[in-house]
């Protein structure tokens with residue numbers, strides 16, 4: 174299907190997930206507007222709150238390379254159910270997505286559904302809310 178190539182990248186990077194505490198592996202692959210792909214997996218820590226989600230690893234890799242507009246992001250995890258980005262990741266994603274961005278949520282079999290940012294985070298807090 175259309176987004177298989179991006180889901181495949183998310184499935185591949187999930188192998189690198191560092192998850193000694195939850196055992197729940199997540200992979201994410203960001204396709205930027207300049208057609209580059211940045212991948213990320215979740216990275217946990219003995220100080221549990223210091224864990225970083227796969228989506229934020231992938232997004233920060235892209236942004237740190239100067240890529241600030243996401244065309245699509247695929248997310249997958251060790252679940253029979255489709256994995257959606259957590260609340261913090263939705264907030265981070267909204268900073269770098271627009272109304273065209275495709276959010277591809279997949280399960281461990283690689284089956285996926287497509288969403289828009291607005292579907293997963295309606296009424297976002299954004300830079301427009303900051304009167305600066």
Ligand code: THU
Nearest residue numbers: 195197199215226227257258259
């Ligand atoms: N996790 C992600 O990587 N992305 C999400 O959107 C949901 C949660 C990770 C964090 C933690 O390492 C594990 O999944 C269990 O919560």
